[in-house]
Amino acid sequence: MSDDTRPTGGGERGSGPARSVRIAFFDVDETLIDSKSMFSFLEFHLADPDQYRAAAGKLTRAARAGVPREETNRAYYRNYAGMEQAAVAESGRRWFARERQRDGFLHQEVVRELRRLQAEGCQVALVSGSFRACLDPIAEHLGADHMLCGEPEVVAGRYTGEVRTAMIGEAKATAARALMDRSGARPEECVAYGDHASDLPLLTCVGGAGVVGDDPVLAEHADRFGWIRLPGTAGSAAVAQGTAAADPAAHPSASSSQTSETPPAPFTSSTEELTHATR
Template sequence: MRRRPAAFFDVDGTVINATSMFRFLEFRLAAEGHPPSAYRHERQRLKAMTAAGVPRSETNRAYFASYAGADVRAVAALAEEWFRAELDRGGFYNDQVVEALRAHRRAGDLIVLVSGSFRDCLAPIARHLDADVVLCTDPETAHGRYTGRVARPMIGEAKAEAIHALTDRAALDLTASTSYGDHVSDLPLLRTTGRAVVVGEDPEMREQARRHNWPLWPRLSPDSQLAHSHGSYVRAHDGKPRG
């Protein structure tokens, strides 16, 4: 069987100029009628874990703990609204990366999004970009609600393992494939393919790019994106719960 090349894309900070889980969390809490302080408190809690050296996989688990009891269908519906709001706001996508994705698709490569984010956030992005496969964190659900638990976040080595499993199922040629990422947790992803591209200004990633002769691509400043969006979700919903 002839093996097919693929293009593997990290999402947050690579395909999009934002962190989908946090931007969606801000949107969801505002839509549910929580004050802005609720998002700030949760964001600071997770940032403090990162500053204390807690592994990214564990902060990912901690993020999903806040979803315990949330209705799966309601979260999915809010994610669709969030995505439309992001598109309306503008600056959501990294245009250079999206153009590369489209070029890979025209060349016949399998388009795969690989992300620590979850399917509700990623589904509208994947549909909009016509991605073929989404490999992501899948929070546990029971009886139509999130339990707040995650078996294994799609972070670090989990990305490489998921890619190798997909390669076996889909008969992919990894040496002819390309991967894109922006964070050190993406290194296992970038090392799986014959070609890799580093997106962004992370110093450690820039050093890795120099060491491996990987191309370096820019992205918009996340600080400017955050400043652009700050408070907009709260204003949009006037702090009122959704019916």
């Protein structure tokens, strides 16, 4: 389900009867991490530059044709049709282990903000159009309490290629409201952080917000409402993702990168389009 609240490794905090529940909602890609997890992970998992380039190219063409981002998000998950959920999850753990070795993968200023809120007793919810295979290791590392994300359909232990809810735009706010309602949290006491205009519904459904980077739509709202401003990620939308699509002959293959600690080279070919299409 898209608003899954199973523990992700951090456990539940603030459970005392006299303590009100506060939740801090964090977008993930280019907010907590410096890359687009869906594509960085897809390239890593496929371990085939040509196959990745074909998949990325198909999504890029759809974005250029004006296909709604909810549909391109769904199209992304068709790349996993027939794959074993457990195998993809294990690949996600290997992907995270590699990415953690790369300087800048975790956006330290935003992570410090998350730690500050945890120390104040806030529960943390990660909110992303990505999915658990690559998000669970991040959530466990950060001690997040809830995960609101895309949930690909699984039948008999294998992905079908379909996804129940595209966790994009207004869907993020809907899932956040549902979690606050279930948890007894007052929206005006909760906060949210994001980097892209598509995060605006999430940021405006709570009492406080933080803007990461310089998205003009979010910057305007931050100035108007006095939201927190945090710097953008160092490589925002151009780090550790899509290297095979950029120039597979110029970089090590994804299969070799699974066993190497050398981070992939930046990719700028169509990453911004892919980001816009699927987040």
